[in-house]
Amino acid sequence: MALKIITSDCTVCGTCEFDCPNSAIRMKSETYVIDPAKCTECVGFFDSPNCVAGCPADCIVPA
Ligand code: SF4
Ligand code: SF4
Numbered sequence: 721m722a723l724k725i726i727t728s729d730c731t732v733c734g735t736c737e738f739d740c741p742n743s744a745i746r747m748k749s750e751t752y753v754i755d756p757a758k759c760t761e762c763v764g765f766f767d768s769p770n771c772v773a774g775c776p777a778d779c780i781v782p783a
Contacts, residue, residue, distance in 0.1 A: 721759070721760065721761045721763075722744075722754060722756035722759040722761070722783045723754055723759055723761065723769055723771065723772065723780050723781065723782060723783055724754055724756075724780070724781060724782075724783040725745075725751070725752050725753060725754055725779055725780050726779040726780075726781060727751045727752075727753075727779075729777050729778075729779035730751055730752060730777055730779050731776070731777050732747075732750070732751060732752065733776060733777070734747075734752075735774045735775065735776065736752060736771040736774060736775055736780065737752065739770045739771050739773075739774040740759075740770065740771055741762060741765040741766070741770065742758045742759060742760060742762075742765075743758065744758035744759040744760075745771060754771075754780075754783075756783060
């Protein structure tokens with residue numbers, strides 16, 4: 721289970737990097753990417769994906 725960022729819609733605001741409890745989101749080549757090996761969809765931390773809740777561009781979706 722993992723999510724992905726639609727990079728064409730991402731404003732590179734950086735919010736999601738700090739919202740992720742697993743440090744799964746990092747800047748890479750001037751955009752943000754989610755490491756599918758680290759993303760657990762926030763199970764055990766939050767009731768729903770925390771990055772989705774905080775993204776102002778609504779550009780984080782199921783992979
Ligand atoms: S769903 Fe949770 S674990 Fe996965 S990238 Fe978003 S904040 Fe991180
Ligand atoms: S919170 Fe959304 S718009 Fe901001 S960097 Fe993350 S994916 Fe991009």
